[in-house]
Amino acid sequence: MSTTLPAVSLPAYDRAQLTPGIVHIGLGNFHRAHQAVYLDDLFALGEGHDWAIIGAGVRPADAAMRDALKAQDCLSTVIELDPTGKRARRVGAMIDFIPVETGNGALIAAMSQPEIRIVSLTVTEGGYFMDHAGRLDTGAAEIAADAADPEAPGTAFGAILASLKARRAAGIPPFTVMSCDNLPGNGNVTRQVVVGLARLSDPAFADWVDAHVAFPNAMVDRITPATGERERAMALAFGLDDPVPVTCEPFRQWVLEDDFPAGRPALEKVGVVFTQQVHAYETMKIRILNGGHALIAYPAGLMDVDLVHEAMAEPLVAAFLEKVEREEIIPIVPPVPDTDLDAYYQVIRERFANPEVADTVRRLCLDGSNRQPKFIVPSIRDNRVAGRLPRGLILGTALWCRYCAGTTDSGTVIAPNDPNWEALTARAREARQNPAAWLAMGEVYGDLGADEEVVAAFAEALDALWTNGARAVLTEYLEG
Structure with missing residues (x-):
């Protein structure tokens, strides 16, 4: 046959x-x-x-x-x-x-x-x-x-x-x-x-x-x-x-x-x-897609989720992405020629959820020290310029800090996943008692470490992550 x-x-x-x-x-x-x-x-x-x-x-x-x-x-x-x-x-x-x-x-x-x-x-x-x-x-x-x-x-x-x-x-x-x-x-x-x-x-x-x-x-x-x-x-x-x-x-x-x-x-x-107008398309992609990747990667990593489509099937992770994108990212993305930002985001969600791709959460978590200042921090800064405190984005970067401490919420050891992993892990562990130490990384956060409201919101989020774990913190954030 x-x-x-x-x-x-x-x-x-x-x-x-x-x-x-x-x-x-x-x-x-x-x-x-x-x-x-x-x-x-x-x-x-x-x-x-x-x-x-x-x-x-x-x-x-x-x-x-x-x-x-x-x-x-x-x-x-x-x-x-x-x-x-x-x-x-x-x-x-x-x-x-x-x-x-x-x-x-x-x-x-x-x-x-x-x-x-x-x-x-x-x-x-x-x-x-x-x-x-x-x-x-x-x-x-x-x-x-x-x-x-x-x-x-x-x-x-x-x-x-x-x-x-x-x-x-x-x-x-x-x-x-x-x-x-x-x-x-x-x-x-x-x-x-x-x-x-x-x-x-x-x-x-x-x-x-x-x-x-x-x-x-x-x-x-x-x-x-x-x-x-x-x-x-x-x-x-x-x-x-x-x-x-x-x-x-x-x-x-x-x-x-x-x-x-x-x-x-x-x-x-x-x-x-x-x-x-390449810059307009680029800003859209970096903020909505690459920023979105970061938002789902670190909570999924802390919750021992291995694949990206599995992260999107986790209601807490998908809802976290939805809330932060809708409330804190898309509203501050400048207009893009011939592009509906809402339709673009819907395509992004579908791409993330594609089970055939089997993309790994670990890959999305890779090299946060290079990616966070490009994909997340600019959105935080633009929200601050507009007079808003973007608690979801700040939670997102606190999740990165907690991930860099080197263990998931279950205690599983996270293998090195950044060119600066050893230094990041030491700083993340220091930040458990002194959260401002994390935001003091000027190469990542610029002057945000001097923003008292950002520091306070970050400290609150990080303490909650250590005390209660990512699942409980996402639940509380989504319940508002």
Whole structure:
């Protein structure tokens, strides 16, 4: 008896006819489920075939991804986790992967070629070497090394500078540098890092980069869980023996500033929004979606809930999200072109509750020291400016503090889940007796630690969490 495997969509174009136009650094799951998919869709329309991707990485760990993808002709398996039925496709937008090597010579040479008109990046929010004041961290070892030896750089940004310098010397116009990472003003941040790094070794060249290289801002969105045995088994169910498949939710969004002096693919034909108001979309997403993630993550983590859709099925967590979003987040989000914020939030709720994604609460709890100042604190601050005390958001950040103490309400030990975990745990335990110590983290809270009403509300929430646990505290908050 034969078993028919589900259909897999294959590239609807001749990959042999593709030529490169983009070097992309950071071939993680998000890029392969987002930018690569948009380009795959565009190529299927018979357009943009001179914009294929050459993949790249600058970390030793990237070599394993290169080996895996090169072994399958640089095709990526992307499985959309629709609750009505999974769909698999093989994405063919990438045609090569540059060798990963010390000094990044091959990467610099590839980016120096005139046909490369865009260099894009997904190096994670924490990969931009920014200090807590939003400036380049010149004390970072990797940055100092690149400044001392700019011809053999170890970072993506150093490699970008070396190739821009080579292009300038050869009379080749600069490429556009396009960040696809989830951080506010990602184009502006990338400019600061690249120009700031150049200034450490060649100030005149830094001025040239600042004047001649485009760094468009972008808002990107798609939930892409980490790949493990579950995801590899899904690929096998489609008949694909792929060690690095990508799973993702059906939803995706990409909003871009149209600032590409060297040209760009016609991505507007496949759903990308080009606008000069990227910041409005970005604020909406960061406050409502990323802030929402934080609101459900920490109470769920303290209640020993493992998966995000299970957190949304917990009435207390779902109601906490609803109340804070409705009363303290959505009212202070500025208008977004052609967007109904209420409808956007309803889509967010549905995405969080998708059981097929099986996203983990632990992933949402990761790196709070980097995420809280971007996703939660701005909403607290805007409410204070408006004369309101946002008790739900303050409870949300108290839940983060309680989580960082290192145990759930049941006493289960929480494995380290932040680059600064050891310091955060020590401070969280100190805050049990001295709550103001937590809000004294200026790199996270800025001047909120001097706001007496915020400090009092935080202290009350944190004491209640230690005394009664997250479940009881959420119940009391929701009962008003």
